[in-house]
Amino acid sequence: MNTPMQPMPVTTPPRQGLLGAWLQALATVVRDKGVLLLLVGAPVLYGFFYPWFYADEVLTRVPVAVVDRDHTSLSRQITRFADADPRIEVRFVAASEREAQEALWRGEIEGYAVIPAGLKRSVVRGENAVVSIEANGAYALLNKAVQYGFAEAVGTVSAGVEIRKLQASGQSAPQARASRAPVQLQMVALFNPTEGYGSFVVPAVALLILQQTLLMGAAMLTGTWVESGQHRARATTWLGRLLALCTLGWASGLFYFGWIFVLHDYPRGGNPLGALALLACYIPAIAALGALLGLWFGNRERALQVLLFTTLPIAFVAGFSWPVEALPELLQWLRWLLPSTSGVQASLRLNQLGAPLSAALPYLCALVALGAVCAGAVLALARPSSTLRPGA
Secondary structure (H helix, E strand, O other): OOOOOOOOEOOOOOOOOHHHHHHHHHHHHHHOHHHHHHHHHHHHHHHHHOHHHHOOOOOOOEEEEEEEOOOOHHHHHHHHHHHHOOOEEEEEEEOOHHHHHHHHHOOOOOEEEEEOOOHHHHHHHOOOOOOEEEEOOOOHHHHHHHHHHHHHHHHHHHHHHHHHHHHHOOOOHHHHHHHHOOOOOOOOOOOOOOOOHHHHHHHHHHHHHHHHHHHHHHHHHHHHHHHHOOOOOOHHHHHHHHHHHHHHHHHHHHHHHHHHHHHOOOOOOOOHHHHHHHHHHHHHHHHHHHHHHHHHHOOHHHHHHHHOOOHHHHHHHOOOOOOHHHOOHHHHHHHHHOHHHHHHHHHHHHHHOOOOHHHHHHHHHHHHHHHHHHHHHHHHHOOOOOEOOOOO
């Protein structure tokens, strides 16, 4: 005769204090080589090698060509000024535009200028003359360097021609310069003095590196706990685990803000206390979200497989490399579910721009809210069960 199966008690993990759970989680990270590599090794390696690609900051001496159809002293002066510009380097003067195009297609140059026939004659007559500039549009930075370099060279020569015309009309040299440019314009880059690409992109990408390494590490570690049945634990145990993840994340954040930015001389230190407040809000939100994703995936390998390919889309929706207004409206709302959205914007204000804490307060509040919701969800989903289901 079969008797109904009674619910069986489940052995719950032994009671641990917050400190004990914190130490045990750190010990688990040290024993797990994959998680250790993500949480400790990857931030250090990225911190040294990622900025290395942008060490030059500004492109200089980009190879170009000049197609001279005028063959006058004015066209030769434009060529000399172009070669003297630090942005570009004139490799050769082409006899025809076809020759310059073929050099561009072969990758020997990145752009060229076409000086039309009759340029000097048009200038002497006071007629408009156009110098065409063609550049490799497949690479935005190279295209910008070519366009700016030729524009500066042609603009300088054009200004000299105008000043000589004014002097010929009876004005002195100072009067001619003042007449040509009555209002002087001086442009100063406030928060990127070198106007370098590395100073623009690395401080923002650093926040993404912190997020992705901690997110994948936390999800993998939680997936390991799920596989071994250790994810069912009391709130104190989970708070200790989250604190251990935050400890490693804070160490990585201080490593970037306190040393990597100094090593590569990026704009920094605008509001040090504000930057510390950002890390205090940013890292817990990532750790809680990573643990929540780990519980959802339920498998350490799946967590890494899914999260590994999210970095580039997250970079595009963060709001520093792609205009937010160009995103679909749905993505403009969904992107706030990622800590990097608020973290990048707050970091640029506090660490680079030197804004007061009040300017970044909405972003910090969003991080605190996101972290609280994710941590609450983790505690609710991973609470220990007192009994197994019948038949389990």
